[in-house]
Amino acid sequence: MKVLVIGGGGREHALCWKLKRSASVGEVVCAPGNPGIAADARCVPVGAEDIKGLMALATTEKPDLVVVGPEVPLVAGLGNRLREEGFAVFGPDKAAANLEGSKSFSKRLMYEAGVPTARFEVHVDVKEAIETIRSWGAPIVIKASGLAAGKGVIVAQTEKEAIDAVRGMLAGNSFGDAGSQVVIEEFLSGEEASCLFIVSGDTILPLASSQDHKALLDGDLGPNTGGMGAYSPAPCVTEIVAEQVLETIARPIIAALKKKGAEFIGTLYAGVMLTDEGPKALEFNVRFGDPECQPLMSRLKSDLGEVLLAAAEKRLDDVTLSWADGSALCVVVASDGYPGLFEKGQMIGGLDAVEAAGTTVFHAGTAEKDGAIVNAGGRVLGVTAVAASVRQAQRTVYDALAALDWPGGFYRKDIGYRAIVREER
Numbered sequence: 136m137k138v139l140v141i142g143g144g145g146r147e148h149a150l151c152w153k154l155k156r157s158a159s160v161g162e163v164v165c166a167p168g169n170p171g172i173a174a175d176a177r178c179v180p181v182g183a184e185d186i187k188g189l190m191a192l193a194t195t196e197k198p199d200l201v202v203v204g205p206e207v208p209l210v211a212g213l214g215n216r217l218r219e220e221g222f223a224v225f226g227p228d229k230a231a232a233n234l235e236g237s238k239s240f241s242k243r244l245m246y247e248a249g250v251p252t253a254r255f256e257v258h259v260d261v262k263e264a265i266e267t268i269r270s271w272g273a274p275i276v277i278k279a280s281g282l283a284a285g286k287g288v289i290v291a292q293t294e295k296e297a298i299d300a301v302r303g304m305l306a307g308n309s310f311g312d313a314g315s316q317v318v319i320e321e322f323l324s325g326e327e328a329s330c331l332f333i334v335s336g337d338t339i340l341p342l343a344s345s346q347d348h349k350a351l352l353d354g355d356l357g358p359n360t361g362g363m364g365a366y367s368p369a370p371c372v373t374e375i376v377a378e379q380v381l382e383t384i385a386r387p388i389i390a391a392l393k394k395k396g397a398e399f400i401g402t403l404y405a406g407v408m409l410t411d412e413g414p415k416a417l418e419f420n421v422r423f424g425d426p427e428c429q430p431l432m433s434r435l436k437s438d439l440g441e442v443l444l445a446a447a448e449k450r451l452d453d454v455t456l457s458w459a460d461g462s463a464l465c466v467v468v469a470s471d472g473y474p475g476l477f478e479k480g481q482m483i484g485g486l487d488a489v490e491a492a493g494t495t496v497f498h499a500g501t502a503e504k505d506g507a508i509v510n511a512g513g514r515v516l517g518v519t520a521v522a523a524s525v526r527q528a529q530r531t532v533y534d535a536l537a538a539l540d541w542p543g544g545f546y547r548k549d550i551g552y553r554a555i556v557r558e559e560r
């Protein structure tokens with residue numbers, strides 16, 4: 136079959152890489168793709184947010200399956216448009232994508248569904264928001280309700296920090312429209328994990344567990360980013376925890392969506408906090424995690440094309456997934472300055488040597504300039520290895536990164552440390 140993948144980041148590179156290695160897939164087309172994806176798919180320069188352009192592309196290419204990578208086109212209704220035209224689509228319709236598109240909608244639905252989650256309030260008024268902050272005290276969590284590329288969450292250690300954040304969002308314009316409503320949440324402590332599910336109607340198929348590092352700096356310090364590294368499996372997600380997440384978080388939220396008339400076809404990503412009281416939902420995404428997708432695809436042994444088509448065609452019931460033993464770990468290499476401003480167009484060398492050392496280099500924010508690979512985004516590369524343990528996969532990636540020739544890039548030096556502590560206990 137022919138598969139059209141929408142998107143051009145590290146997640147989409149991992150999806151295209153795996154689809155190309157699926158026996159059921161003859162051709163992979165990617166819009167817009169990137170120079171790394173070009174090794175696994177035919178890239179077409181149509182932006183992932185250009186709904187009209189994507190509809191025209193689908194009409195010309197006539198794919199047997201469309202896989203939508205990022206959340207923005209899903210929230211904009213690309214799934215609806217494609218399904219209306221008769222395409223098989225992996226990715227939810229707009230109403231279900233709202234689970235990620237609006238944190239206030241998502242939190243209210245969690246309450247309605249009885250999904251364990253942090254206490255919250257939604258505010259549009261600065262004064263009322265400040266009253267809540269003063270009454271709850273710090274630490275406290277402030278979130279822009281709309282989409283903010285993983286950066287709209289401030290875990291405030293002091294009341295002042297929280298108040299500055301709500302002022303920035305509601306009175307200032309720190310996250311544009313996304314910040315015109317804020318969600319204030321009780322701070323939860325514990326270890327975090329990413330629990331992803333392939334969903335098709337009532338059928339919910341768990342993927343292997345994974346964990347990402349959202350903070351910018353070693354030791355999980357500094358501001359939140361889209362994710363600086365990830366690995367699979369996550370040792371903190373035991374079989375019992377996985378079962379609890381499926382039964383108390385994934386199933387009820389999918390059922391609550393259905394009750395509202397929104398059927399879910401696609402990836403449900405539950406970000407969970409493993410608290411003393413059990414797993415609690417932090418957020419839902421409606422797509423694969425980035426960078427969690429990179430280690431997950433590196434470990435998946437099943438035919439990805441077949442699995443996603445079965446979900447799109449509502450015959451997921453008979454599907455099972457198989458995974459490589461051991462662990463996969465991905466370290467993100469980012470541009471100096473990310474998640475703030477950075478300089479684009481810097482030459483990146485040594486990529487072949489990094490791969491020759493036993494890794495797969497998934498491209499995220501790269502471009503080609505005069506035959507060379509240059510940085511074009513904040514998160515630029517996802518260097519990934521599979522090995523017998525997290526410790527070994529980590530060693531392979533960091534040893535390989537010594538061959539990377541890019542002075543303007545940086546990466547965390549401790550991806551996987553929590554899992555390694557557990558492994559070595």
Ligand code: AMP
Nearest residue numbers: 253276288320321322323349406417418
């Ligand atoms: P979200 O996009 O809602 O998952 O938030 C991004 C990150 O902020 C999460 O991965 C957590 O690390 C942190 N976070 C979000 N909500 C909470 C909370 N209620 N308590 C503690 N940390 C949180």
Ligand code: GLY
Nearest residue numbers: 347362424425426
């Ligand atoms: N890695 C976090 C996310 O994809 O939202």
